[in-house]
Amino acid sequence: MSDAIVPYSPRGRARAIKGFLGQFLSYGGAQVGLVCLVFFLVVAAMPNILVGPLQTAINATGEFLEPPSSQHLLGTDEVGRDVLNLVVHGARISLTIALLATVISLVIGTTVGMTAGYFGGPVDVWLMRLTDFFFVVPSFVLALVITPVVLEVIGRGRDILGFRPSLFVIIVVIGLTSWAFVGRIVRSQTLSLKERTFIDRARVAGSSNLSIMVRHLLPNLVPQIAANGALVVTGAIYVETSLSFLGLGDPLQPSWGTLLSLAQRAGAASAGAWWYLGAPGLCVLTVSLSFVLIGNALEDTFDPRRRVIP
Amino acid sequence: MNGGRTSRHFGRILVRAIITLLMVAVLNFFLFRVIPGDPASLLLGGARISVTAEQMKAQRQNWGLDRPLFPDQAVDYLSATLRGDFGYSFKFRGRRVADLIVERLPATIVLVSLAQFIAIVCGVMLGLYAGWRRGGAVDHIATGASLLLYSTPSFWVAMILIVIFSTALGWLPGYGAYSPGVSTRSLDQVLDYLRHLTLPVSAVALGLIGQYVVVARAAMSDVVTEDYMVTARAKGLTGGQMLMRHAFRNAMLPVVTLITLNLGYVVAGAITVEAVFAWPGIGGLTVEALNARDYPVLQGVFLLLGASIVLANLVADLAYGILDPRVRQ
């Protein structure tokens, strides 16, 4: 990855970024993934403009479990709410949870991995032992037992940062339990970067450990973090959807997983209400697939083995 | 030849497994103490039943709750856990958590092992073939389909299966494990059970197939570019001989690891699918426990999942050591 070392001149950096984008966008998977993702981000950004405020049992506009019609493009649920309305608002909840959880996970993973790799010795040993634990025990299993306990402790009271407390808890718990994968990759990358001369140069020049890590190591770790970040989002979506489906979501701010949970409780599958469970499911599928495709394309772009000239 | 090194390797693996299991237990211990309310009343079945002060005191003494948290309580907790004593359920009043789990485990094991078997046969074969004939029609279809399955939550697949095969076509039941009224201890009952099993097994298997195709294909496409495959070709082996004698075993190394790891993860993964079908296994128990905030049961399930994951990791490490002579060093 010698060519991945960040060039010092701004022009060189701009050229490197341009070359990277050109290569990345040449993958069909990346194009499909980006288009889908942009679509969902736009939808998530302005649900009220697109479909009006979130419907509840009180202001529901339709009959119970109506199949799709010109009035309700995706039909209605068991209390007469418009499924399109629910799904569009769900996009905002689901994407926010997944992206925020990913940010937490990347911050922890990068910090732990970089610290372990940079300092080595007992710091490395103990941090890696911790990482091993979170690597072996999947986020879903940990979240399954931690989330209800934390919910009970903090109670279901006031909103935090505009989120119902249960959603906030889910974000934090997913973020805290899904960083191990990133931690491992960042550590191994840090180990190889540490041997490079530019780190020695910085050290000789008297830079502090923190400034070496932030100014010299971190920029060179960005490719790895970005490629794996896309996969972390997929994992976060999976965990959030599963937890919400098991009833740990919040019915007042329903994510796609919560909608599926409501559909399940209403017996949508045995009632043949395919639109009710189909719409949120397809959204989950499309968004995860987009991130998988983007992640694969990023990995292919960064992977030096795939380059014509190594 | 290198027995010392080998046993040290296995020793390290074992130590790591024990540490992980210990951390699961410690997490369980602290989560349990964090919950508001008196642990003694929790142990007696939660605040939902009234208990006398004497009962509370007895329970307190019995569990050593009047002693310091560490080390006394922690040690007691660990030794109770080791004995298989996870306390009593809130929801199923007075029933031991361990009994509940043992009762529900067989249904999950049947579901999960059947799904694993089908996924291994279909997914691994398909993935290996796609990697061997990379760029062919089978490869394109298998890769596309597995990417879709990989991105789809299996409980949603389960719901779709119900809509199609149960509600619309009416071929298979989509709820529970038995139909009411079918006579017990007869061939009818076995057939009825199998019919109930079909959709849940399919839902779990489809998710696994997606994973196996992706990994087996990647492994095989790495192997075909290896130098020893050129050697095999130079030796005048036919395509089939190259595949069976040289490519297969090398490609299976990462696949076997994934399969054994999945022995642990698949139980957790099946929880949501069991919830969809109201399958009377661990997943069903978990959902009931979640809804009733039945913490002792939840923690028992957590310990079970943790143990099965750690065990599967242990088996995966050992299996890899046996299959790949390089690791034994």
Add this chain to the structure above:
Amino acid sequence: MTGSSQDKAPLLEVSGLSVDYGLKGVSSRAIDSVSFALRAGEAVGLVGESGSGKTTTAMAIAGLLSPNARVSGGQVCYRGNRLPIEDDAAMRPHRWSETSVVFQGAMNALNPVHRIIKQIAEPCMLKLGMPRGEATARAGELLELVGIPADRGAAYPHELSGGMRQRVMIAMALACRPSIIIGDEPTTALDVITQAQILKLLGELRSQLNLALILITHDLSVVAESCDRVMIMYAGRIVEDGTVAEIFAKPKHPYTRLLIDSIPNPANGKKMIRPIPGDPPNLVNRPSGCAFHPRCPSAMGLCATDVPSFDKFGRSRVACHLHRSSQEDKVAAHA
């Protein structure tokens, strides 16, 4: 072996062989009009930089061209019969039974999950139809032949040193009693002492079993110790072909001379490796005329426009405009 008449006819004859590689619509010529003959028991070195076409030449002879390779001209004859080198399945009976390859002994030429005895016995079972026991016994003999105790056969490749693995590769190459062995950089990853041992072993086995040897290397000094003849390749063409003695004493092509100069020789006080100036040629966009002219210290105007012909001088051949003047020699050789 059967008679003196067969000894005269070459064992292997390559004439005008050209091979192209197609990659995403761009075609590049890996070897261009390569011609040479190999007699039974003869040892020939094939020397050149990476990308010079030496490996493609060897792989074509062994019938191991990759699927994206295309033979665009010429042929390869073995014992007077044309080999179907483009037909993977039709080449199968030839492989290993007639021509075997000693690959670079780096770890991966041997399958990491099988014991070495099994890998040596495999061709005996599959190609010679020996039962397992007999094949294993023969594999043991072959191991002894290359200087490894037969009981080491139970080892896995990673348990052996680089030199030992190379010996295993040689034992494996001998399994079906071939007439030609191709050594593809067989000593490259080894230290100097092990390198010398392996070359000595190859030399001994060659005279013992009357094997023809094609040694592919980028290292001219390896050839000096173990070959009768050398062929120097550059940009897909043979530029000089002659006996080891002639080439080292009187190199004709400037490229050959530079190659010989670049060998470090402590005896002469030459301790530093002198690299050849300039970049290796681009095969997709090959230089006009003599492909070496951009790097050649003696290049003339003619070199950039005309492809030099491959002319015969006594027992050697060279393709260089510097040696066109001696047309008389060629005529004399013809007469």
